[in-house]
Amino acid sequence: MTVDAPPSPPATVDAPPRESHARRWRGPGWGFVVKLVLMALVNAFGVMTLLSAFRAESWVVFCGMLVLLLAADIVYFTRRALPLKYLVPGLVFLLVFQVFIFGYTAYIAFTNYGTGHAGTQGQAVEAALIQGERRVEDSPTYPLSVLQRGDQLGFAIVGDDGDVLAGTADEPLDEVRGAEIGQAGTPSEVPGWTVIPKATVITDADLQAQIAALRVPVSDDPNDGSIRTRDGSTGAVYESTLVWDADAQTITDTTTGTVYTADDSGSFVAADGSTLPAGWYVNVGFANFVRIFTDPALAGTLLSVTVWTFVFATLSVLLPFALGLVLALIYNDARIKGRRFLRTLYILPYAFPAFMSALLFRGMFNAEFGIINDLFFFGAHINWLGDPWLARAAVIWVNLWLTYPYYFLVCTGALQALPKDTLEAASIDGAGRARQLRSIILPLVLVATAPLLISSFAFSFNNFTVIYMFNNGGPSIPGAPYALGATDILISAIYDISGVSGGAADYGLASALSILVFAVVGGISAIAFRQTRKLEEFQ
Known part of the structure; x- marks a missing residue:
């Protein structure tokens, strides 16, 4: 009688060594890094455009840019929209350089945009008041320095109480803390600005022309006048002979008494039919198309x-x-x-x-x-x-x-x-x-x-x-x-x-x-x- 030997244990197969998590994760590849850099540039440009459109109150551009920016981020940072990754650049160029331009052209076709009607009503009022400016007879002469910040010019004056006030064509005069007055009695240091030396003002003809054309409002009310200078070292208050009444939508010439009233065509018109040169653009409907065939x-x-x-x-x-x-x-x-x-x-x-x-x-x-x-x-x-x-x-x-x-x-x-x-x-x-x-x-x-x-x-x-x-x-x-x-x-x-x-x-x-x-x-x-x-x- 033979006795069967007990079964031998099954052979064990050595399992492959498990790779550690640190070794298995290789990190992002170069493609992801390049995509991240490109999308960072796109987002930086998009945010800059959004800020510019917001400041200019161009809401169509703002909303359009916001939609395009969000769409680009969603498409390029998700894995499901693979076909759109190749279509989005072409679609964006089509929208920006074809659809938007054609749409903007169509929009302009229904306005009176052109010479004398190239801005808003506020800009037209400002231009009209500037054209009628005269120096205030009892205006004191203020020590003045010319300021520069990037491509923007401004004025800094020493006020009646010895404080330094600074402003630009778009920003009325405001007190600047920490400013210093030099030996000549003019502001020598203004925080956030670069004071242009007098020698530069004297020798640079182009700069002189810009300074002579610069007007810095005294306050938010355009009727209060503006600071102007002729020599770049002293300034005075200039007021317009025209007075703007925002409630009545009229501009009155104080020298003649003529009243110019804003009309629907974007012009200031007097009772005798005369108009001020400065106007603003408004929607005129099909007037331009009708004029092509009827004028x-x-x-x-x-x-x-x-x-x-x-x-x-x-x-x-x-x-x-x-x-x-x-x-x-x-x-x-x-x-x-x-x-x-x-x-x-x-x-x-x-x-x-x-x-x-x-x-x-x-x-x-x-x-x-x-x-x-x-x-x-x-x-x-x-x-x-x-x-x-x-x-x-x-x-x-x-x-x-x-x-x-x-x-x-x-x-x-x-x-x-x-x-x-x-x-x-x-x-x-x-x-x-x-x-x-x-x-x-x-x-x-x-x-x-x-x-x-x-x-x-x-x-x-x-x-x-x-x-x-x-x-x-x-x-x-x-x-x-x-x-x-x-x-x-x-x-x-x-x-x-x-x-x-x-x-x-x-x-x-x-x-x-x-x-x-x-x-x-x-x-x-x-x-x-x-x-x-x-x-x-x-x-």
């Missing part, structure tokens, strides 16, 4: 500009496209020798900066010494830039020279991409070159280039560079407002109306015109894109 002087000029804009945009597409297509057809023929070299010569205008080309042509078309008259018209005195029709023909020619290389390249690429078997089949069927060009080549080329032609029309519709650099929209239209010219297109007319080139600015009217231009170009482009679908039947 006799403006509507007639804008109609002429609009017709010329359509003619210019259409010819700026058709003529260069036709020339580029003809050249592409010629140099796509394998029988022509040196095609690469000749193609390079033809695209040289495309490589030259457009604004420089326009300036050069401006000199070439000069009636006195331009080489156009000397070489091609035997020295005849042809006033290309002074005659409206000649100027229009000249600018069309300049734009043709600048843009045909683009269409030459596009059409060359489209021709080289044509299916050769289709052309060979047409040739076998007896179709000649003219029939192939009319029935096969042109339809297929248009299919490839039609979207580019539409975008080129929109570009030509707003081609500000050629118009402005060639002859600045001239020659002038007699009796036209805002110095509009015969070759001005709508975009250059908007530039003139906005006052950037000098003269009175009417941003509200310019914005309203911009909205109309956007609607016209957008509508034409939408219709054209729909029509181009019919060309797909040739494919």
Whole structure:
């Protein structure tokens, strides 16, 4: 009888040593550190923008920036919003540089914002009172020092009781504790400010102009006057001959007794119809849009500009496209020798900066010494830039020279991409070159280039560079407002109306015109894109 041996204990498997917590946690990677630094910069910029918007009481910017900042922090500090991490930067740029700008332009279009109406009512009151300032007859002369804090200038004076008072154009005079008075009797040290030495004030002409224009209010009431200085070492109180009554919303001229009352159009108007130069911007509804079509002087000029804009945009597409297509057809023929070299010569205008080309042509078309008259018209005195029709023909020619290389390249690429078997089949069927060009080549080329032609029309519709650099929209239209010219297109007319080139600015009217231009170009482009679908039947 055999006795079974007791079962042996199961073999033990050594468990892997447990890794300590200190060794297992490796800490954040470099990606997290970079993200943290970038988001810190974004938040710093966002907080700075919020503070600036809060001080300026721009609540739309404040709320928009707050929403964007919170959205960015939520997206980049959570793990669930992975797709948004890639979409947020593009969405932010779209909102800031497209949607916001268009929305702000639309907002300005419904206001009277422009020269004489560029600020709030409070700023208009302050400007009016400044324009009527006179020195108070019994005002004492105060020892004065010029202060600087960053880019901001201010005044510090020694008051009647020996205290030092300091203020800026935005901050009325207030007592400064801890200030010291120098041997000259003027403030020598003002906490929080840098006292500009007298020698600097005397030798710096730009600084002298800023100091002479600086007015520091005596108190919060603008009727109490302001401290001004002529030499940078003494100051006096200046009061305006105009008195502002906030309750009655009137400004009274104490010298003549004329009372100017605030009206709904953002102006101070007297009973005789006269107005003060300083006004403020208000919402005027559709007044700017109505003015475009009803103001006799403006509507007639804008109609002429609009017709010329359509003619210019259409010819700026058709003529260069036709020339580029003809050249592409010629140099796509394998029988022509040196095609690469000749193609390079033809695209040289495309490589030259457009604004420089326009300036050069401006000199070439000069009636006195331009080489156009000397070489091609035997020295005849042809006033290309002074005659409206000649100027229009000249600018069309300049734009043709600048843009045909683009269409030459596009059409060359489209021709080289044509299916050769289709052309060979047409040739076998007896179709000649003219029939192939009319029935096969042109339809297929248009299919490839039609979207580019539409975008080129929109570009030509707003081609500000050629118009402005060639002859600045001239020659002038007699009796036209805002110095509009015969070759001005709508975009250059908007530039003139906005006052950037000098003269009175009417941003509200310019914005309203911009909205109309956007609607016209957008509508034409939408219709054209729909029509181009019919060309797909040739494919």
